[in-house]
Amino acid sequence: MKTVTIFFLLGAVLGAAAATVIVPPTLSWYNEAGFLSQSGQASQVQALVNIPQVIRYATNRLIRGQLIGAAIGSVAFLILGIVVASKGRRRSAQVPAPRPS
Numbered sequence: 001m002k003t004v005t006i007f008f009l010l011g012a013v014l015g016a017a018a019a020t021v022i023v024p025p026t027l028s029w030y031n032e033a034g035f036l037s038q039s040g041q042a043s044q045v046q047a048l049v050n051i052p053q054v055i056r057y058a059t060n061r062l063i064r065g066q067l068i069g070a071a072i073g074s075v076a077f078l079i080l081g082i083v084v085a086s087k088g089r090r091r092s093a094q095v096p097a098p099r100p101s
Helices: 002-030 051-094
Strands: none
Touching: 002 051
């Protein structure tokens, strides 16, 4: 049981860490404004945004991505932990007890 719990928690941490690396580039790619015309002029893009709303949106998506990554990692490592723990039990059951002298 201890091995399965360790694998479960390790999977959650690794899944959240992987999501921290994967989600921001994916989020910026998914929400990219599009291609700006390259007319040869140095023109500025004029945009008005509500900064607090943008920050809330990005933070919400990042945290949601981390939760999803942690859930996927914990389930994957839970299965791996069950497999490893069951192999360990089979080995200990196959070892014969020492003969008393």
